[in-house]
Amino acid sequence: MEDENKKESYLADKPVNVVDDDKFQRYNFAKRIADTIIQRKSKESIVYGLFGAWGEGKTSVLNFISQELKKDDKIINIYLNPWRYSDEDSLLKNFFEKIAQALGKELEKKTEKLGDFIQKHGSLASIFGLDISSVGGLLNDVKLETFKDRIDEFLNASENKIVIFVDDIDRLDKQEIYTLFRLVKLTADFTNTTYILSFDETMVAAAIGERFGAGDKTSGTSFLEKIIQVPLTIPKAQPEALKNFCFQLVDNAIDSSKITITEEEVQRFVYQFGTNVLGRLNTPRLAVRYGNTLSFSLPLLSGEANLVDVMLIEAIKIFYPNHYLFIKKNPDYFIGNYKSFGYENDKEKITEIREKLDQLGSDLTNTEKDSIQSLLVNLFPVLDIAFTNYHYSNESQNDWYLQKRIASANYFNRYFTYAVINGDISDTEFDEFIADVTNNTVDGNAEILRGIIQKSNAGTLIHKLRSKETLFNWEEAKQLAKAICCVTDLLPNEGGMLGFGFENPTGQAAIFIFQLLKNIKDMEMFSFAKELMIFPKDFKFAYNLNNWLRSGDREEEKLFNLEQYNELAKILTERAVTEAGEESIFEKFPDQIHYLIQTWFERDKEGFIEYTEEYLKKSYDKVLKLLKALVPVQRSSARKGEYKTDISEQQFKYIISLFDMENLYYRILDNYTLDEIEAEEPYWIDMSENKFTELNMARQFNRWYKREHNDD
Numbered sequence: 001m002e003d004e005n006k007k008e009s010y011l012a013d014k015p016v017n018v019v020d021d022d023k024f025q026r027y028n029f030a031k032r033i034a035d036t037i038i039q040r041k042s043k044e045s046i047v048y049g050l051f052g053a054w055g056e057g058k059t060s061v062l063n064f065i066s067q068e069l070k071k072d073d074k075i076i077n078i079y080l081n082p083w084r085y086s087d088e089d090s091l092l093k094n095f096f097e098k099i100a101q102a103l104g105k106e107l108e109k110k111t112e113k114l115g116d117f118i119q120k121h122g123s124l125a126s127i128f129g130l131d132i133s134s135v136g137g138l139l140n141d142v143k144l145e146t147f148k149d150r151i152d153e154f155l156n157a158s159e160n161k162i163v164i165f166v167d168d169i170d171r172l173d174k175q176e177i178y179t180l181f182r183l184v185k186l187t188a189d190f191t192n193t194t195y196i197l198s199f200d201e202t203m204v205a206a207a208i209g210e211r212f213g214a215g216d217k218t219s220g221t222s223f224l225e226k227i228i229q230v231p232l233t234i235p236k237a238q239p240e241a242l243k244n245f246c247f248q249l250v251d252n253a254i255d256s257s258k259i260t261i262t263e264e265e266v267q268r269f270v271y272q273f274g275t276n277v278l279g280r281l282n283t284p285r286l287a288v289r290y291g292n293t294l295s296f297s298l299p300l301l302s303g304e305a306n307l308v309d310v311m312l313i314e315a316i317k318i319f320y321p322n323h324y325l326f327i328k329k330n331p332d333y334f335i336g337n338y339k340s341f342g343y344e345n346d347k348e349k350i351t352e353i354r355e356k357l358d359q360l361g362s363d364l365t366n367t368e369k370d371s372i373q374s375l376l377v378n379l380f381p382v383l384d385i386a387f388t389n390y391h392y393s394n395e396s397q398n399d400w401y402l403q404k405r406i407a408s409a410n411y412f413n414r415y416f417t418y419a420v421i422n423g424d425i426s427d428t429e430f431d432e433f434i435a436d437v438t439n440n441t442v443d444g445n446a447e448i449l450r451g452i453i454q455k456s457n458a459g460t461l462i463h464k465l466r467s468k469e470t471l472f473n474w475e476e477a478k479q480l481a482k483a484i485c486c487v488t489d490l491l492p493n494e495g496g497m498l499g500f501g502f503e504n505p506t507g508q509a510a511i512f513i514f515q516l517l518k519n520i521k522d523m524e525m526f527s528f529a530k531e532l533m534i535f536p537k538d539f540k541f542a543y544n545l546n547n548w549l550r551s552g553d554r555e556e557e558k559l560f561n562l563e564q565y566n567e568l569a570k571i572l573t574e575r576a577v578t579e580a581g582e583e584s585i586f587e588k589f590p591d592q593i594h595y596l597i598q599t600w601f602e603r604d605k606e607g608f609i610e611y612t613e614e615y616l617k618k619s620y621d622k623v624l625k626l627l628k629a630l631v632p633v634q635r636s637s638a639r640k641g642e643y644k645t646d647i648s649e650q651q652f653k654y655i656i657s658l659f660d661m662e663n664l665y666y667r668i669l670d671n672y673t674l675d676e677i678e679a680e681e682p683y684w685i686d687m688s689e690n691k692f693t694e695l696n697m698a699r700q701f702n703r704w705y706k707r708e709h710n711d712d
Contacts, residue, residue, distance in 0.1 A: 022064070023245050024237040024284065026057055030064030033232065037163060037194050038072050043156075045193040047184060047227055051201040052234035056283045058198040059167055061234055065196065069163055076102050078164045082172060082180050095183060102162070152191040161192040169199035174207045181208065185227055197228070242281050243274075249291025250311070257298040260466045261307060262508065269308045273315060276375035279368065280319040290318045300418040303464050309406040312379055313415050320372050322360050327376075328416050330356075334376070335409045338385040350386045380407045402457050430464055434472075437479045445479055446486035458491045458505040462512060469515045477516035478528060484509050485536035493540075506541065514548035517559060526564055533571040539579055543592045546572050569599035577611070584615045584622075586629040593629045601658050612659065616667060623667035624694045630655055631697060634685075644692035645685045652704035665705050668698050677702050 019027050033048065040046070052058045069075040078098050154160075166184075169177060184195055201224065202217070209220030225231075237245075254261060261269075281287060293314050301310050317324040327334055333353045338346050357376075361369040377383045381396070400408040406415045433448050440448070452461050465480065472480065484491075493506040513532070517525050529549055536542045546568055552558040560568070573585075573596050580588035585596055600608045616622050627647070634645045647655070655664070668677075672695060682699035683690050690696075 019064070022060075024057060024235075024241050026061050026235060027064050029235050030061045031068050033061075033196075034065045034068030037069065037161070038075065040194075043191050045189050045191070045195070046229050047195040047197065048230045048232060049201070049224065049228035050196060050198040050232055050234060052198075053200050053202075053283060054170065054285065056234050056285075057237070058234055062165055062167055062196065062198055066163075066165065074160050076160055076162050078102050078162060080164060080166045081168065082166060082176060099162070099164075156191060159192075161194065162190065163194045163196065165196050165198075167198045169197060170203045170207075174210065177204055177207050178211060181223070181227055201231075201233075237282075237284060239278075239281075242284065242287060243278060245284060246278075246281055246287035246290065249287055250294060253291050253294035253298055256295055257302055258467065259298055259302040259307060260463060260508075262504075264504070265308045269311055272308075272312055272375055272378055276371040276378075277312075277315045277319050279371060286318060290315060293318060297418060301414065303460065303467060304404070305411060305414055306404045306406065309379060309404075310415060312375065313406055316372075316375065323357075323372055323376070326356065326360055331409075331412050333383075334380040335382065335407055335412050338382060345385065353383070353386050379405075382407065404460070434468070434476070437483075438475045440479070442479065442482045442486065445483035449483055449487050450490060453487065453490050459508070462491070462505050462508045466508060466512050466515070469512055470519050472516060472520070474520050474522040474524070477520055481513045481516060481528075481532065482535060484513065485532070485541065488536060488538045488541045506544065510541065510544040510548050513545055514551070517549070521559070526560060529560070529564075529568060530571055533568055534575060539575060539589065540592070542572060542575070543589075543595075547595075566599065566603055569595070570603060572596070573600050586615065586622075586626045590629040591633075597658060608658075616663075620667065620670040623664055624671055624697070626659075627655070627664070627668075627697055627701065628694065631692070643685070647697060647700040647704065649704055649707075652701065652708075656708075661705065661708065665701070668701060672698050 050058055050061060066077055066079075069077055080095055080098060166180065169180060172180065184197070201221075205220030205224055206217045207220065208223060209217045211219075211223075294311060297310055297314055298307065301307070313324070313327075316327070333349075333356070336349075338349055357369075357373065361372065364372070373383075373387070377387065381400070397408070399405075401410055404411050406412055430452070433445075433452070437445055449461065465484075488506065488509070491505040491509055493504060517529065522528075532545050533542050536545070549559055549568065550565060576585045576589050576592070576596055586593060589596065597608065600611075612626075616626065628644065630651070631644045631647060632651060633642045635642045676695075677699050680699065682696055682703055684700075685692055685696075
């Protein structure tokens with residue numbers, strides 16, 4: 001069943017009262033408080049203080065306590081909301097009315113058991129029907145003592161306990177806070193009565209401290225200590241739980257906005273948010289506010305701004321609000337030039353921005369100052385000039401424009417107005433293209449796509465297509481898929497997380513075509529899939545499509561059956577063989593070789609062996625090229641780009657499962673003598689900074705070959 005939270009675009013900032021919604025493990029803490037109240041033997045009144053900052057979840061804890069207490073029919077819960085009453089008289093009158101009403105209802109349920117009590121005091125009205133309409137000076141009036149005495153008698157006779165909940169005390173002004181605590185102090189000796197007072201201790205102590213002793217926060221704390229017998233601080237939400245809660249709300253905002261975030265964008269957001277913002281996330285309320293502001297901004301700026309920049313500037317708005325207002329009002333510091341004459345730095349402007357940021361960070365810790373500075377530099381790279389003397393070229397600024405970054409002067413205002421000013425792709429032009437896509441030829445559609453890409457960029461185009469991928473019918477889907485296959489030469493295929501490229505335009509284009517087939521599932525789908533193995537001019541794109549067509553963890557998620565997948569593999573392999581020609585698939589398509597040979601071997605072992613033997617016979621060094629193609633490629637943040645690693649024992653087992661081990665070994669000896677191979681032990685690239693060499697590869701193969709023969 002779908003999580004209900006995921007269906008909501010906005011999450012109300014309200015306390016929870018269902019145990020299943022206890023994301024921060026406060027229920028057991030609340031239950032312990034309730035159990036203590038229920039099990040307490042003493043009849044003396046007691047006052048609990050539940051301390052916590054705004055937004056930490058105090059009200060949720062009170063809800064859990066109340067629910068547990070309701071399980072005991074001897075407990076009478078009374079809820080007092082003092083912030084609803086405008087003056088002292090209203091507060092006091094409401095307090096006593098609530099007690100009278102609660103005890104009156106309890107009395108009606110227990111008439112027989114409390115017969116002596118009723119006989120002594122007469123009718124129900126005479127028991128708790130004291131005139132409290134005029135409450136000025138009531139706290140000093142003898143009527144209060146009479147009222148208290150009757151409550152004590154009732155509670156002694158009925159064995160009931162009263163639990164009075166008072167929440168949001170820190171929302172009151174200073175006079176109201178003082179009045180409330182005066183009320184508690186003078187009435188807290190009711191028999192079998194428990195007060196649970198919820199507030200921000202620091203804030204309340206500072207507010208009432210002016211009336212006592214030295215008139216400071218310490219005096220206020222001392223006053224509270226005289227009233228609160230059981231001070232309890234709400235358990236801090238575990239950082240991991242807060243983080244997960246916040247990221248879930250971000251996911252909800254993204255899902256509800258129906259936008260696509262690439263893996264590369266997710267990586268950047270998670271790093272920047274986790275490193276520079278997460279430390280400021282200390283209450284669930286902040287997470288809710290952030291999730292809600294994303295739910296507002298993401299739909300408006302989807303496809304019209306850099307979504308990671310949107311998410312990060314909105315994070316600054318919630319977690320560093322003073323910095324946000326300063327950025328909004330002073331764009332020149334963030335998108336302007338820091339050069340005064342030629343290449344000379346504008347030292348005066350640099351001094352100004354440093355001083356401004358120091359002032360803005362006056363109430364931050366040193367870590368928080370470093371974090372917001374790092375985040376600002378990521379969003380506004382020109383600040384690097386102010387902090388590191390690094391200069392950006394015009395090409396870099398053009399990149400910011402193409403990426404719709406907030407650092408671009410053309411896009412800066414959009415992040416604060418939530419409106420498109422100058423979009424790279426006209427929505428009207430794009431919609432017209434989609435409306436006529438089935439009326440145009442494939443070449444005509446491809447030409448339009450080329451024009452859009454040239455005026456904008458391929459990533460934006462693919463993103464806009466992906467945002468509508470569920471809306472196309474079968475004829476539109478086929479036309480779009482073929483048109484994209486015709487412009488893959490314009491789709492960047494570099495970069496991506498660890499170089500895999502799933503999130504670059506080429507990868508996203510392949511995903512888009514896969515989603516078209518997946519969403520529509522027309523009867524012609526398999527025939528069209530076979531055509532897509534041949535139609536794209538770029539073999540690698542056809543392979544990429546094949547890769548996505550095979551995705552799906554469960555059988556019911558698969559687009560095709562095993563026989564159909566084998567047929568697609570055969571078509572793709574035959575294309576690879578044809579395009580490779582004399583060069584062979586081992587040299588022409590090393591990135592796709594594992595899939596090609598594995599499926600070929602399983603489908604047509606004899607044909608595969610024949611092809612391989614013909615290749616190896618061409619020259620003595622072909623065996624080295626074959627093995628090198630089978631050596632895994634590693635991508636790591638520790639090294640730039642991708643690099644060949646090792647023939648591990650596992651990889652060796654894989655190789656000899658497809659190729660004759662002895663044949664490969666003796667062909668290796670045609671390239672290197674055994675003495676040359678065994679002159680040194682092989683080193684392992686995966687565990688060091690060493691570089692790949694064919695000789696070391698031969699030594700690794702020799703190591704596992706000897707072990708296979710028990711010679712090692």
